[in-house]
Amino acid sequence: MPRGFCGRCRRGFVGRIPKPVNISSYPPVDALVPIPEECGVPLHLDLAELEALRLVELEKLSYDEAGLAMGVSRNTIWRLVESGKEKLITAFLEGRRIELHKKEAELRKTTPHVNYCRKMHRLPNNKPL
Secondary structure (H helix, E strand, C coil), X not given: CCCCCCCCEEXXXXXXXXXXXXXXCCCCCCEECCCCCCCCCCEEECHHHHHHHHHHHHCCCCHHHHHHHHCCCHHHHHHXXXXXXXXXXHHHHHCCCXXXXXXXXXXXXXXXXXHHHHHHCECCCCCEC
């Protein structure tokens, strides 16, 4: 996620507060680096995308079952799996680094979203939303 990212900034607009997803475990790595060299800008894989891929592709759960496990809808699981697959395939074909975003997820888990979001979004007169 880009610097200053808060889950509410989607396409430049402040949206609704995202629904939290259940992540069963955090991966031990922060990034996957191609060998022999990196080409281009790194791709950012969200933990929710990784968890959806794990449930659907590795554990062979249906989208409905994965949605129940993560606490989101079937359509959200489908969107997460499709975007995760697209990022992984792009990274392999173009030789790009894949970065996982554990720090932002841990920050959102420990910090109330309202306080975190108010730090990110300021009105022109420097007052929080």
